[in-house]
Amino acid sequence: xxxxxxxxxxxxxxxxxxxxxxxxxxxxxxxxxxxxxxxxxxxxxxxxxxxxxxxxxxxxxxxxxxxxxxxxxxxxxxxxxxxxxxxxxxxxxxxxxxxxxxxxxxxxxxxxxxxxxxxxxxxxxxxxxxxxxxxxxxxxxxxxxxxxxxxxxxxxxxxxxxxxxxxxxxxxxxxxxxxxxxxxxxxxxxxxxxxxxxxxxxxxxxxxxxxxxxxxxxxxxxxxxxx
Amino acid sequence: xxxxxxxxxxxxxxxxxxxxxxxxxxxxxxxxxxxxxxxxxxxxxxxxxxxxxxxxxxxxxxxxxxxxxxxxxxxxxxxxxxxxxxxxxxxxxxxxxxxxxxxxxxxxxxxxxxxxxxxxxxxxxxxxxxxxxxxxxxxxxxxxxxxxxxxxxxxxxxxxxxxxxxxxxxxxxxxxxxxxxxxxxxxxxxxxxxxxxxxxxxxxxxxxxxxxxxxxxxxxxxxxxxxxxxxxxxxxxxxxxxxxxxxxxxxxxxxxxxxxxxxxxxxxxxxxxxxxxxxxxxxxxxxxxxxxxxxxxxxxxxxxxxxxxxxxxxxxxxxxxxxxxxxxxxxxxxxxxxxxxxxxxxxxxxxxxxxxxxxxxxxxxxxxxxxxxxxxxxxxxxxxxxxxxxxxxxxxxxxxxxxxxxxxxxxxxxxxxxxxxxxxxxxxxxxxxxxxxxxxxxxxxxxxxxxxxxxxxxxxxxxxxxxxxxxxxxxxxxxxxxxxxxxxxxxxxxxxxxxxxxxxxxxxxxxxxxxxxxxxxxxxxxxx
Numbered sequence: 001x002x003x004x005x006x007x008x009x010x011x012x013x014x015x016x017x018x019x020x021x022x023x024x025x026x027x028x029x030x031x032x033x034x035x036x037x038x039x040x041x042x043x044x045x046x047x048x049x050x051x052x053x054x055x056x057x058x059x060x061x062x063x064x065x066x067x068x069x070x071x072x073x074x075x076x077x078x079x080x081x082x083x084x085x086x087x088x089x090x091x092x093x094x095x096x097x098x099x100x101x102x103x104x105x106x107x108x109x110x111x112x113x114x115x116x117x118x119x120x121x122x123x124x125x126x127x128x129x130x131x132x133x134x135x136x137x138x139x140x141x142x143x144x145x146x147x148x149x150x151x152x153x154x155x156x157x158x159x160x161x162x163x164x165x166x167x168x169x170x171x172x173x174x175x176x177x178x179x180x181x182x183x184x185x186x187x188x189x190x191x192x193x194x195x196x197x198x199x200x201x202x203x204x205x206x207x208x209x210x211x212x213x214x215x216x217x218x219x220x221x222x223x224x225x226x227x
Numbered sequence: 228x229x230x231x232x233x234x235x236x237x238x239x240x241x242x243x244x245x246x247x248x249x250x251x252x253x254x255x256x257x258x259x260x261x262x263x264x265x266x267x268x269x270x271x272x273x274x275x276x277x278x279x280x281x282x283x284x285x286x287x288x289x290x291x292x293x294x295x296x297x298x299x300x301x302x303x304x305x306x307x308x309x310x311x312x313x314x315x316x317x318x319x320x321x322x323x324x325x326x327x328x329x330x331x332x333x334x335x336x337x338x339x340x341x342x343x344x345x346x347x348x349x350x351x352x353x354x355x356x357x358x359x360x361x362x363x364x365x366x367x368x369x370x371x372x373x374x375x376x377x378x379x380x381x382x383x384x385x386x387x388x389x390x391x392x393x394x395x396x397x398x399x400x401x402x403x404x405x406x407x408x409x410x411x412x413x414x415x416x417x418x419x420x421x422x423x424x425x426x427x428x429x430x431x432x433x434x435x436x437x438x439x440x441x442x443x444x445x446x447x448x449x450x451x452x453x454x455x456x457x458x459x460x461x462x463x464x465x466x467x468x469x470x471x472x473x474x475x476x477x478x479x480x481x482x483x484x485x486x487x488x489x490x491x492x493x494x495x496x497x498x499x500x501x502x503x504x505x506x507x508x509x510x511x512x513x514x515x516x517x518x519x520x521x522x523x524x525x526x527x528x529x530x531x532x533x534x535x536x537x538x539x540x541x542x543x544x545x546x547x548x549x550x551x552x553x554x555x556x557x558x559x560x561x562x563x564x565x566x567x568x569x570x571x572x573x574x575x576x577x578x579x580x581x582x583x584x585x586x587x588x589x590x591x592x593x594x595x596x597x598x599x600x601x602x603x604x605x606x607x608x609x610x611x612x613x614x615x616x617x618x619x620x621x622x623x624x625x626x627x628x629x630x631x632x633x634x635x636x637x638x639x640x641x642x643x644x645x646x647x648x649x650x651x652x653x654x655x656x657x658x659x660x661x662x663x664x665x666x667x668x669x670x671x672x673x674x675x676x677x678x679x680x681x682x683x684x685x686x687x688x689x690x691x692x693x694x695x696x697x698x699x700x701x702x703x704x705x706x707x708x709x710x711x712x713x714x715x716x717x718x719x720x721x722x723x724x725x726x727x728x729x730x731x732x733x734x735x736x737x738x739x740x741x742x743x744x745x746x747x748x749x750x751x752x753x754x755x
Binding site: 011013014016017018019020021023024025055079081102103104105106107109 | 533534537538539540541542543544545546548549552553556557558561562564565568571572
């Protein structure tokens, strides 16, 4: 089945610029310029991935994220400006799967779309392993291998890595990581930064320039997509 | 300058013996710092006094003559009564001092010339004592009583006049909202008052002069010493304060001699203190408001930049990366579409950047010295041909009966002014609709109107559409930044003109933008 992408942006230029590549890579593209039109289109035509601009003329994009999620299994990727960290976190809290900073390159967007769709298809059953290009994780055995060599992780480090790997390629908010590692989202984020530091010491070639556990400034962390 | 209060002209009630009525005024009204009346009014006052003096002399002469006549006819009692009547009249007309003086002079004359023996201050018989004493007493008492009555009336009149003057100044001061209006309020109400006072207000702890500042050192000394009042030579400085805080200084210059009509300075100082405080508070409020507006402006500028620059950038970035990453896999038509998209969005970015730069020029103000006489018809033509590019689906109808119309301005700015209006008409009206452009010259103004057949503008938004970042609603493509009309307005005003919108033009909507520009010269088509 052809995957359907709905672009909700008050600027028709965005949908028009994305259409050629999305269609060439096998997506069916629909565009809407208002929140109301977007919701209607998603309800009537269905969508697998929604690319949502937050600055819509009739409503704040955030307000329709949960309504879109209620429609069933679809991924919401927010198209946002770089300086709006609070907006991004709020969108993710509302149930958005990911975000892309405007302006973005098509490759970055395609990677986000792939990650979101992969997670959607995996979602029903928790995966038992993670296979990245360098990283291999066996969730059942709690075993982590980097380029074939086993890496010893503390229980907390493993929980953090598991959460990141379950959303590989997607951003995971600090709040979600704190919940996974400490059971309380109000925990001091400094603990999280320390443990991410420890993880990088064990996984990264150069921890000061991470290539696997990436920082999303002001929002959270992202495990680099395996592709 | 000395630190002691010297006898300044208005605190010293200097005696002018010849000026009996005014001098008498001081007997009843305690000396007070006063403000002299304007020159015109004091001239009138002097004329009134002269008339009073002539009247006093006339009455005195008449009654003396009548007394002599009665005496010569051997009517002694009539003679005395006539004299007493004269003294009473003088008292009632000219006040206590004149009345008493007249009584004394009358007594001397009566004693010396009229009562027996003549030409001597002696009494020949005991019978002469009684009439003489009675006469003297009657003359003095009646002069005194009549005079006091007159003085009371005068004092009441003077008090009322001062009250009216104070009320006048007070109402003028109360209507002042800017500090600069306070000095003009003083000038309006006191004739030459404005020339005699200097007003200073306290801003950020230091004194600022409103108008001339000859005595700023004197005023600063007073402020530093926090004295309520300080005089030196013909200058006196008063501290203006409100709510126990010094808000300003009033310096009064007065030469000796202008005394007759005065004004209660204490009341004036109090009023000024309150007015200055209020105006300073309003000033601070306005500053806070301006800062707030500037912050709001920056916020909306940032969000505008964020939206209006990132959107075309996002489209360009997505198109360019699509071409570089997937170029080979895309059909030829898609590749052309993406390239066209990049071009369109670059043009849009360029337009937006130009608008932002223009906005910056408006914000920082223009140097009109750089303006020259330029042909508005030519600028309009250039703008029209540019507008036809964006409004290919629109029908432009123009009525331009002038060959040229010279206005003072900048050619690039003027073309941009017209273009923004035309572009706006295109953006906010449907394809295929008409855009009418009309030009006429009337009363030294060049009037350019641009009317569209769009949805129109709600009456409450007719002025708001010229505000920065205002973007109308509606279903038409909104690819504007909300800056175009604001820039046109800024440019029109820089050229000394104005701009306004009218809507609806008919029941179905429509908007007409009217641009007025001051005309330097024009040439009608049919006059060639």
